[in-house]
Amino acid sequence: MKILILNGNPHGDTGSIDPYVDHLVEKIKSAGHDVTIITLRDHKISPCIGCFHCWIKTPGICSINDDARDITRQFIAADHVILASPLMMGFPSHLLKNAMDRNICIVHPHLEEVDGEVHHKKRYDRYPVISLLLEKEADTDEEDIDILKDIFRRQAVNMWSSVGFVHFTESPFEEIIHAITVH
């Protein structure tokens, strides 16, 4: 399976995300999967400016030519994307959100009904499963986690994907490897 890890930790030298991801990569390789890690802070990813050129001028291609274009290419080519980030004010980092915002070119502007709601049409035949690997803040509580799960479940619906797992940096690696394998 092709696994892509987007590491949205803005600070490499602090917190538990980087060491956890490094260790996880080894475990994923040992389980026989192909894994790529992209450390977002080392790349140029401008925020989406809402120009919609990727829908109405150059369908499928973002107007901003920076590293996000290749990240989107790798995103759509993966079977499973793990979004890794510390929680910052109860939500993954802006680096990760900017990378996800730049992915709207993988869907089509047209709307259609999905389970009684309006969502965007597909552009590609298949989309990766998305999962969350998070580092908790000192005050993270159940309510925060429920809010996040709801938002990412909806992101998955809008990207023709599904949520694989939501884990934290205290989770045993085996649980993540298992979750990757069953999806």
Place this chain on the structure above:
Amino acid sequence: MRLLFINASPRGKKSNTGILMQHFIRGFLETPDNTCEVEYLVKYKNNLNALTEKFSAWDNVIIGFPLYVDAMPGSVKAFMEALAPLKGRKDLPALGFMIQCGFPETAHLRFVAKYCEKFSRRIGCRFLGCILKGGCEGLDVQPTFLTEKYFSLFGMLGLDFGKTGKIDEDILTKLARPEHLSAENMAMVVPFINQALWDAQMEKNGVLNLSFDRPLMP
């Protein structure tokens, strides 16, 4: 009353958020002695701390933004992270949000609204509420018969807020319609949006035949 409105749309001045904001502010300023200042987040993208300092100097702040991938745009998240050092301070403003999306139903906005409420509590601001409105893509080209009713509701909401300091629940409920689309509505609205909003623009740009292109195909 003093209000700082932060238009946090990545489109800056030419934004659907800005159109809704203007109607709200028009109502707010009808009360004598009310003052409102508008700041654009895009202006501060390389200097978020300057906007953070402004934030704490006001009694009331409303942050307006469009829904991006089911949540706040990444640039708005960066601003929320920049506000983190203010957490727990005693002099923080009351905080509200105005969030709009292109999807016709308000249901899409409920989840980020929960996050915004939690954000207010986490930082220690009294929460004013979230003003939510769907169907806002291309507000400048939508026909008047579609927009005039809710533009006037935004004005009423601003007027009421300017008098009471509260965001009126009854007006929010009216603005939130439709929460979901009925099957009949969906059958009518979806082809209209696809054609009038999207195909028309692709046709103008000469790329309608490339509409479903897959340039990043592995």
